[in-house]
Amino acid sequence: MLKRIRTQTAHSVLCYPVAATIFPTLFPRVQFDRAWELQSIYNELYCVVAGDEQWIYETIKDLFPVDHFAADLWEIHEKVKQAGGYVQDISAGIFRSDYMLQGGDVEIGLDANCNSSSDLELKQVEFNTISCAGGCHASKVVDMHRHLAKSGVYGSLTDDKSLCSLSSLPSNNNTESLAASLAEAHNMYGQPKSKVSTETAVLFVVQPDNFNVADERPIEYALWDQDIPAYRVEWGSDVLKYTSLSDTQELLFHPPWRGSQKPVEISVVYLRAGHEPHEYDEQGKEACLRLERSRAIKCPSLMAHILTFKKVQQALTVPGVLERFLAPEKVAAVRATFVPMYPLDESEAGQHARSLATDPEHAEDYILKPSLEGGGHNIYGADIPQYLSSIPRSSWSAYVLMERIPSPSVGNVLMSSERIDSSAVISELGIFGTCLWRKVGGQCDLLRNSTAGWSLKTKYADVDEMSVVKGFGCFDTPLLF
Amino acid sequence: MLKRIRTQTAHSVLCYPVAATIFPTLFPRVQFDRAWELQSIYNELYCVVAGDEQWIYETIKDLFPVDHFAADLWEIHEKVKQAGGYVQDISAGIFRSDYMLQGGDVEIGLDANCNSSSDLELKQVEFNTISCAGGCHASKVVDMHRHLAKSGVYGSLTDDKSLCSLSSLPSNNNTESLAASLAEAHNMYGQPKSKVSTETAVLFVVQPDNFNVADERPIEYALWDQDIPAYRVEWGSDVLKYTSLSDTQELLFHPPWRGSQKPVEISVVYLRAGHEPHEYDEQGKEACLRLERSRAIKCPSLMAHILTFKKVQQALTVPGVLERFLAPEKVAAVRATFVPMYPLDESEAGQHARSLATDPEHAEDYILKPSLEGGGHNIYGADIPQYLSSIPRSSWSAYVLMERIPSPSVGNVLMSSERIDSSAVISELGIFGTCLWRKVGGQCDLLRNSTAGWSLKTKYADVDEMSVVKGFGCFDTPLLF
Numbered sequence: 006m007l008k009r010i011r012t013q014t015a016h017s018v019l020c021y022p023v024a025a026t027i028f029p030t031l032f033p034r035v036q037f038d039r040a041w042e043l044q045s046i047y048n049e050l051y052c053v054v055a056g057d058e059q060w061i062y063e064t065i066k067d068l069f070p071v072d073h074f075a076a077d078l079w080e081i082h083e084k085v086k087q088a089g090g091y092v093q094d095i096s097a098g099i100f101r102s103d104y105m106l107q108g109g110d111v112e113i114g115l116d117a118n119c120n121s122s123s124d125l126e127l128k129q130v131e132f133n134t135i136s137c138a139g140g141c142h143a144s145k146v147v148d149m150h151r152h153l154a155k156s157g158v159y160g161s162l163t164d165d166k167s168l169c170s171l172s173s174l175p176s177n178n179n180t181e182s183l184a185a186s187l188a189e190a191h192n193m194y195g196q197p198k199s200k201v202s203t204e205t206a207v208l209f210v211v212q213p214d215n216f217n218v219a220d221e222r223p224i225e226y227a228l229w230d231q232d233i234p235a236y237r238v239e240w241g242s243d244v245l246k247y248t249s250l251s252d253t254q255e256l257l258f259h260p261p262w263r264g265s266q267k268p269v270e271i272s273v274v275y276l277r278a279g280h281e282p283h284e285y286d287e288q289g290k291e292a293c294l295r296l297e298r299s300r301a302i303k304c305p306s307l308m309a310h311i312l313t314f315k316k317v318q319q320a321l322t323v324p325g326v327l328e329r330f331l332a333p334e335k336v337a338a339v340r341a342t343f344v345p346m347y348p349l350d351e352s353e354a355g356q357h358a359r360s361l362a363t364d365p366e367h368a369e370d371y372i373l374k375p376s377l378e379g380g381g382h383n384i385y386g387a388d389i390p391q392y393l394s395s396i397p398r399s400s401w402s403a404y405v406l407m408e409r410i411p412s413p414s415v416g417n418v419l420m421s422s423e424r425i426d427s428s429a430v431i432s433e434l435g436i437f438g439t440c441l442w443r444k445v446g447g448q449c450d451l452l453r454n455s456t457a458g459w460s461l462k463t464k465y466a467d468v469d470e471m472s473v474v475k476g477f478g479c480f481d482t483p484l485l486f
Numbered sequence: 487m488l489k490r491i492r493t494q495t496a497h498s499v500l501c502y503p504v505a506a507t508i509f510p511t512l513f514p515r516v517q518f519d520r521a522w523e524l525q526s527i528y529n530e531l532y533c534v535v536a537g538d539e540q541w542i543y544e545t546i547k548d549l550f551p552v553d554h555f556a557a558d559l560w561e562i563h564e565k566v567k568q569a570g571g572y573v574q575d576i577s578a579g580i581f582r583s584d585y586m587l588q589g590g591d592v593e594i595g596l597d598a599n600c601n602s603s604s605d606l607e608l609k610q611v612e613f614n615t616i617s618c619a620g621g622c623h624a625s626k627v628v629d630m631h632r633h634l635a636k637s638g639v640y641g642s643l644t645d646d647k648s649l650c651s652l653s654s655l656p657s658n659n660n661t662e663s664l665a666a667s668l669a670e671a672h673n674m675y676g677q678p679k680s681k682v683s684t685e686t687a688v689l690f691v692v693q694p695d696n697f698n699v700a701d702e703r704p705i706e707y708a709l710w711d712q713d714i715p716a717y718r719v720e721w722g723s724d725v726l727k728y729t730s731l732s733d734t735q736e737l738l739f740h741p742p743w744r745g746s747q748k749p750v751e752i753s754v755v756y757l758r759a760g761h762e763p764h765e766y767d768e769q770g771k772e773a774c775l776r777l778e779r780s781r782a783i784k785c786p787s788l789m790a791h792i793l794t795f796k797k798v799q800q801a802l803t804v805p806g807v808l809e810r811f812l813a814p815e816k817v818a819a820v821r822a823t824f825v826p827m828y829p830l831d832e833s834e835a836g837q838h839a840r841s842l843a844t845d846p847e848h849a850e851d852y853i854l855k856p857s858l859e860g861g862g863h864n865i866y867g868a869d870i871p872q873y874l875s876s877i878p879r880s881s882w883s884a885y886v887l888m889e890r891i892p893s894p895s896v897g898n899v900l901m902s903s904e905r906i907d908s909s910a911v912i913s914e915l916g917i918f919g920t921c922l923w924r925k926v927g928g929q930c931d932l933l934r935n936s937t938a939g940w941s942l943k944t945k946y947a948d949v950d951e952m953s954v955v956k957g958f959g960c961f962d963t964p965l966l967f
Contacts, residue, residue, distance in 0.1 A: 006501075018502070018503070019500050019501070019502050020487075020500070020501060020502070021499070021500050021501070022499070152707065152710060155710060155715075156710070156715065156717070157715075157741065157743070157744060158741075158743050160743065160744055160747070226633065229633060229636060229637070234636075234637065236637070260638065262638070262639050262641065263638060263641060266641070
């Protein structure tokens, strides 16, 4: 379900079903399993990188003049250090690594003669470190597909028995797994440390006018079911209004309904907000600073948040970089999922990328992505040269250029609140990872490293952007073969 | 959730939250427990009465000329007998007995000096034997109230600690309990009996344009969770289109998505339709006849369906009648929940009722109810004399006159999709009962007799009708004291 924001009143709200495919979509089991196995390595990589402040600074510092978001976040980081530094050495992460299949001229099929899956490669679209959404929606949709398979609805539509077989439709426990990782962080925080609190709780920081509440609330309820209190507060002014820092930097939450009773000490701050540049007005910056300065375990911390940016993803593809963070065999596994990415700056690689991006013929094979955003503002293929010519050359370095992943399309029927259409479709597999790590000196001590679940999103093959909210994409279930 | 029917399209539908109270409503624990204990006696009563065709005929036969619904149902019963009689001697029931508290001048409160609950009496509003709704909604709302209590939201709004205590807010397992009764009926049906089927399933017969799907689907899913297939078909033409009777009267379901595969033999027909007069057009009658003629266990059977009518409720209040069906100690317990009810026919009691109903002063204390409906078309108090003068005197006997239950009001805040209001409110407690019985000769052999759960509905004190769908009432949780 998604909330229909414009219908919201003081007493009620309409909602509508989240977009979903009618059928599960063919996806090779070997690539699904591979993505699952890779997650613990990706978790490790990002936990280790998050601890390397120097590398992060070197990677993003050139963006400060051209992208205020980069500058804003780094300024908050500097302010934390000026105010005495970080007082919590444990960080939590709920990550999602997104992949597509590479092999656009391969036909995916169930034909026994078509040994196609071995010709396909798993390529990473992006790695998300903050506010990773869709876990609960994905669980609902797989439950739907599994129910339809059980009830025999798919039976007469295909001769293939596997569509009716539950073993081909993986279930997932995203909600419980994500809650379990927050619960572990909560337990690790331990007893209240401030003098004024006698209880601890997890705090969900959410966006105002939130259409995605049905993707967040189940995680909150799953915590309550374990007797872990979980509250929510809106990003920005409400964080400032309802929280405070104790003398010893515990984050205190003052529930508005409690009046003058004791505040609740926050063990874990789970961010489902703060990932968009517009959220960093003065109040947003101040809210972020307060959370970062506090003793609460952040999911994610500011350093881990910065890693979500495309600039970081691109920097990790530079030869030799992965070796700085991972053992050789892990480097190879991760690198195999990379596609070429380039900065669009004044460097040699950047000059090469600029020549590709401004050439209409070459540009066709690329996507231009803002360096510092989580997605949704990409420029695709043939549109790139014209777009670049419309902005000052000085701001080109705020972008990275990524090779398009030519992905095989299969048939499905997509159902959103706008329309229902039979179409050629392309899928994107997301793997959720959860971790918990302690920074000890310059080292990262991994306390938890789990693969938590998955989501599959499927869009029309002729639409570039994967967005369920905008009606281009649907939640889906892989039909493993 | 309720579906917003007028927004339904081929690919999507809007829905909105079912109306709920903001707070749980005070309700005396002793009366709650009493209603719970009474249910097994009521279950027994209605199972036994359902087997007494002669008594049912005598009770409703005078209505045939004035109410076509009575005549329609009895005609179907006669046709079943003409076609060879009932071939299934087991019946299932999902019942709901509704109560209000009597004692309008008693103040309900938590004041320790106010020993009010002992001055209150539990009085039955009606007994429902078909398509009893609200079980799943009620579970959702109690989960909400218990969550709000756990999260401390109620803490500062009252000094009373019991509002924060979960032991005062009973949980319920309506969905699982109702599914369990259907599962037991399914298992009792046993293996497929027809030559053409190899599997059995429960069939939900539902209304077209069904706003209440969120109250039905969870029961269906709970059956699937026990590996019992459950399908749904719409009342009327779809029943005729997708079912057939085998030579040996098994009910065969032909899922439209299965093509020419083997039909599914229906073990249990669960009716969430067929309870409204307008549903008995020619196709509705034919559908009902087919279901009744079949070997499937009906929940409820036609005889049990007829017992839902107000005329039957009134007839059971006639002195000496309960003694025909129950042991003396059970008679007393049931009778204590009755309020005076009268027929509005030519009998002596009817003449007395007519004098009450046509006198504006007396009429104030009564409700005029159609004899053969499940509710929603009542005439209240001062409106009765004028209403009766607007219809032919010959149709008066289609009504019963019931004394109003003066119920104590308490304060609450009601939230529906239309409005949110603080108000004096009055509650109605429903207790769900499930049973399974076999007719052996003239005797009723009770195979299952369970109290399955409860629902509490609360309305504005100044509104006569209790209707959640019309926005007058809310689902609620009793705050037991």
